[in-house]
Amino acid sequence: MTIPSDPHTPTPAAGWFPDPSGGAGSRWWDGHQWTDHVSDPALEAFGAAAVPGKVDPATPVYTPYIWLITLVLPLLSLVTLLFWDMDAYIRATLESPNDPVVQLADPGYLLVQGVGFVLYGLSVVFAFLDRRVLLQRGFDRPFHWAWTFLGGVVYIIGRSVIVRRRSGTGLLPIWVYIGVFVLSMIIVSVKVSQMISTMMTVLPTLS
Known part of the structure; x- marks a missing residue:
């Protein structure tokens, strides 16, 4: 050449x-x-x-797309979960256990499911764009974006490990994701405890 x-x-x-x-x-x-x-x-x-x-150690290893996958999309998912009125959903489920239409028609449930599918698709798109930027910056064979179909965390880990091998740095997305995961577990635990409390309140009224 x-x-x-x-x-x-x-x-x-x-x-x-x-x-x-x-x-x-x-x-x-x-x-x-x-x-x-x-x-x-x-x-x-x-x-x-x-x-x-290898790449020059001064080569930027992070892109806006990896932060969208690591931080923004998971936080958006948590926001939709926070605004889901699980009490109403649980009550409808317990009062009409044989009517799946009542359960599936819950607006909060539909919102959580719909946003989940959208965020899943966006994570694949952002992974593709992230890999393209890494190639443009001279990274040899970065982690393939198609792994995102198995979940954003798979791409985050694989991408970080490969970038670390090529440049000597690049593991920050893993630590950020761990922080977001811990936050999500706290929120989920609170929602689950509220759900159990609602069930304990509603069940005696149905007997």
Whole structure:
């Protein structure tokens, strides 16, 4: 690969290219310059992956998208849970146990479920955009966005570990997610205790 000398001509994106020094293997281009990472041609012949390249330690490792997945989306989910009148839902469920329409028509229940699906879809989109930015910044083979289909936390952990290996830093999203998870457990515990209290109040009136 020949690097264009014209400053107005865009340089190639990060990737493995034929070694410009004439070596038999491939050399990693980080999007700005050639690195010292060279693949083994013997391994390439068998389709083995080349050695992952490192990035400059000064390269930014966080994007707005990873914070949307780690912090904003989970907090939005908690907000909808806080505004769900679970007392009304529990009462309707206990008073009409054989009528699923009454239970499923609860506005709070529908809101929580609907927001959950929307946030799930947004997490996949943001993971795709996050990975694209990492590639543009020269990260070699960052964690794939498709893992988000298994849950945002899977992408957060995988992404953080891979970025840490490439740059030496990048684990902060994991710690932020842990903090959000602890907060969510506290809120869920409070809601569950309220639900149990409501059940203990309503059940005697139904007997």
